[in-house]
Amino acid sequence: MAAELERADKLRRNMSADIAHELRTPLSVVRGKLEGVLDGVYPATPKHLQPVLEATEVLTYLVEDLRLLAQAEAGQLNTEKRLMDVGDLLQDTQVNFEAQASDQGVTLALDLPTGLPKVKGDWHRITQVLGNLITNALRHTPGGGRVTLSATTVDGRVKVSVADTGTGISSEDLPYVFDRFWRGEKSRSRAGGGTGLGLAIAKQLVEIHGGTIGAESTRSKGSEFWFTLPAVLDS
Ligand code: ADP
DSSP: OHHHHHHHHHHHHHHHHHHHHHHHHHHHHHHHHHHHHHTTSSOSSHHHHHHHHHHHHHHHHHHHHHHHHHHHHTTOOOOOOEEEOHHHHHHHHHHHHHHHHHHTTOEEEEEOOSSOOEEEEOHHHHHHHHHHHHHHHHHTOOTTOEEEEEEEEETTEEEEEEEEOSSOOOTTTGGGTTSTTOOSSTTSOTTTSOOSOHHHHHHHHHHTTTOEEEEEEETTTEEEEEEEEEEETTO
């Protein structure tokens, strides 16, 4: 517990340094390209302006994600909690991601039991969590692989899981995946992927619903990311 608190405290103290680090790359792209164009080194063509636009997109996502994370951590996020059917949620999500999965040659399967109890939650926020887990699963699963969405009831909770047959995560890295700005592939370009805040946000969103989130993974075999939500048993 003390070690966990110390780690949380260290993460908080590192936050400004992490943000400064994340801002540096897109800002230097914007500055470098614009200076080049103004000095006449580069022509103002799409080839040289496109990276400027992409860098500003990265900055926009970063600011939006940081705002969401800060609001969630401060308990200031507005949520509209209603009775929700997790089966409906998973079915909708499967439909939404089907095209992306099949473009990648990945099978997106759904495994739903009957008689799943309802949960109380904000549909939009839980969809966001699930979307993040599926986006990650698809990003790390090569063609020919499989991503399976499923739900079960465990000890009065509904457990939702996104399992993939992708790259997996090493046991040294696994404890850090929910940390802010933690990325497995350090060299992965910020433009090519997410902000490194996706799982930190997912954790906050699940926790404000009274749930828990976790992951199991085996390198080269695949990962399973899951979250639980308290079931509403008399629904
Ligand atoms: P981002 O995807 O923006 O890098 P996330 O917080 O969503 O940030 O994920 C953090 C890291 O966890 C990723 O960079 C990746 O290394 C690892 N990760 C997340 N999901 C998976 C997965 N399904 N398979 C393998 N690695 C994953």
